[in-house]
Amino acid sequence: MEFLLFSKYLILILLLIIINNIQQISTVPLVLDDPSSLYNATDKLTVLNYENFASMVYRSKTAWLIEFYASWCGHCRSYANTYREIAINAWTWKTVVRIAAINCNAGNLNLCRSHGVHGYPTIKLIPPGADFDNVTKSVTLSPDDAKDVTTELLTKLGDIHKKYKSWPRFTPVNRVIFEELYARVPSTTKLLLVIAEKRDDLTGRQIMLDFSQYHEQLSIFRTTTDGILWRKFHLNLTDVPALFVILHNRTAERIYVQQNIGNEFDNRNLFHSAIQSYIDKTKSITDFDDHEYEEMITSLYKLKSKEIERKRIKEQNSIDNDIDKNTVHRKVNMVDLELALSHIIRQEIPQMKKIQGEAYTALVQWLTVLVKYFPGREPVMNYLKHLLSKVNEQSTDLSGDKFQQIANIKTSDAYLPITYVKYQHCAGSTPQYRGYTCGLWLLFHTLTISQFEQKSQQINIPEIPKAIKGYIQYFFTCQQCRDNFMKETSNINQLNTKTKYEAVMYLWTIHNNVNKRLRGDVTEDPKYPKVQFPSKYLCPQCQIINANAYDVENTINFLVGYYSEKNIDSTLVLNESQDNENVQNRQDYIISKVESHNETRDHFNLFPIFPSTIPSFPLYSFIVFIVVVGLLRYRYCKAKRKRYTL
Incomplete structure (x- = not known):
C-alpha cells in the first residue's frame, strides 16, 4: 500500500517536470524584450510574438488584422505611422476586429513563414475561430495608405459578417418597411437607428463598428438609394448620408447631423457625434461610455501633429x-x-x-x-x-x-x-x-x-x-x-x-x-x-x-x-574565445529547441491554457522537497514493517 502511494507521488512529480520542461522551452527570452520593435505599449495595437500568437489569435472570438514586418526593413519603418493610423481608426472596433503587428525576427521566423509571408510589410486579416490548420482562410490586404487599407478592411469584414450573429449587419436593408425592422433586432434593443447612404459609402459601416460593443441595446441598419425603405424617408440624393431613429411606434425621426462643410471633419466623426448627443439626451443606452472614441480622436491628432512636425524639421534642416x-x-x-x-x-x-x-x-x-x-x-x-x-x-x-x-x-x-x-x-x-x-x-x-x-x-x-x-x-x-x-x-x-x-x-x-x-x-x-x-x-x-x-x-x-x-577589421572575430564558442553552442541548441517547439505548438496548440512562464526555481525546490519527503516516508514505513514482523 505504501509503495502504491509513493508511486502516485512519483507520477505527480513526473507530470510537473514535463509541464515545466515544455514551459521552459517556450519561455526562452528571445523576443520578449525586442528593442528593435517598431511598436510598443503606447500604440493602439497588440504586439504579437511566438509566445502569445497562438493563445490570442487562434480560435479568437474576433477577427485579427495583423501586420507582418521586419524592423530592419526601410519600407516597414516608413509604413509604421500609417499602420498606427489604421490601428487608431479601428480602436473602437475591438469587439469585431483587433489590430496587431509581429516583428518577423529570428524568434518569429517560423511563425511568419507558416503564414505565407514572403515580403514585408504584409497585412493579413485572420477571421474569428481560425487555427493553425486553416490559416489559409486569411486574406492578404495591400499595404497602402490608411484610408485604402481601412476601406479594404471594411469590405473584407462585410464579406464574412453574416457568419457571426453579434457582428453589425453590413448588408443594406432595402426591401423592408419600418414595422419589419424591430422583428430583426434582439428583444433587448433600446435604440434602433438607420443610416441612409450611397451603396459604396463607408460611413454606416464605420458607425456600426464604433457602437458594436452596445449591440444588445443599440441596433444600427444601413439603407441605400435603391430600395423601398429609402423612399419611406423621402430623401433626395443630395440629402445623404442621413441619420434616422426608428421609434417604437414604428415611425421615423431624423436626427440632425452637422453638415460636412469644407471636409473639415469626415462623416464618421459627424455621425458619431450626433448619435452620442442623442444617447446623452435620451439616456437610451445603459452604462454608455464613449471615452475610447474620444481617446481615438486624441491619439489621431497627436500622430498627425508629430508627422507635420517631422516634415517641417525635414524641410528646415540642411545636411552638411x-x-x-x-x-x-x-x-x-x-x-x-x-x-x-x-x-x-x-x-x-x-x-x-x-x-x-x-x-x-x-x-x-x-x-x-x-x-x-x-x-x-x-x-x-x-x-x-x-x-x-x-x-x-x-x-x-x-x-x-x-x-x-x-x-x-x-x-x-x-x-x-x-x-x-x-x-x-x-x-x-x-x-x-x-x-x-x-x-x-x-x-x-x-x-x-x-x-x-x-x-x-x-x-x-x-x-x-x-x-x-x-x-x-x-x-x-x-x-x-x-x-x-x-x-x-x-x-x-x-x-x-x-x-x-x-x-x-x-x-x-x-x-x-x-x-x-x-x-x-x-x-x-x-x-x-x-x-x-x-x-x-x-x-x-x-x-x-x-x-x-x-x-x-x-x-x-x-x-x-x-x-x-x-x-x-577582423579583430573581434579572430579573438573569439573558446568560452564564447561553448556559450554559443548552448545558445544555438536552445534556439533550435525553441524553433522546433514553436512548430509543434503552432500546429497542435496543445498547451494554450498554461501560463507563459513558470518560475523554475520554486518549482524545482518543491519537487525536490516532495521527493525527499516521499523517500523518507517510504524508508520509515518499510523499517516499521520489518520490526513488527520479527
Missing part, C-alpha cells in the same frame, strides 16, 4: 556632407559582414516556403559568388562551400525549412557564428536604424572589390551584379526596397564587360542613388544622415571642385582601399 565624420573613420568590420551573411542565410532565404525554378537558380548563383569572392576566414569559407554543395544536391525539392536545416549544420572547422555581438561599422543610434541593410551594402561593395583585386584577367564583370540582383529579386523581403532595386538595375545587361572596374562603379552609383532618394526620409538615422559617398571630408580628391560629379580614377582608388580585404 561633413556630418558623417562619426561614420567614415570606422573601418569595414568583419563582424558586420558576418552578421549580414547570417541574416541572409538564417532569416531571409528560409522565409520562402519553396525554393525552385528561377529562385533556386538565383540562390545557387548567389552562393557561388559568396564562395568565390567573400574575403572570409577559413571556417566561414568552409561553411559557405558546404552550404553550396548541399544546395546543389537539392535541385528538385528545396524548401525554406530544408534550407534552414542545412544552414544550421556546422562542424569545428566549418561554421558561420550566430553571434549576439552588435554591429560595429553599421551600428545605428537606436536598434531600428542601419544594421542589416547597412551590412548588406558593405557586403555588396566588398564582393565587387574582391573581384576587382583578383589577378586573373578573365573576370566575369556582370557576375556579381547579376547575382546580387537575383538575390534581391527572390529573397530580399523588404517589398518596396526590392521593387526600387529592380528599377535601379533595369539596365544591368548594358554593363561594359571590357572595363574591369565596371561592376565596382555600377554598384557604387546605385548606392548613391538610393542615398539621394532616402535623404531626409523617416527611415534615416538622424545621427548618420544619408550622404553622397564618399564625402569631401573622407575623400577630398574624389569630388570635382565646383561640380556635382566625382573623379572616376580617384573614386575607384578610394573604394578599392576602403572595401579591400586589407582594410577590413
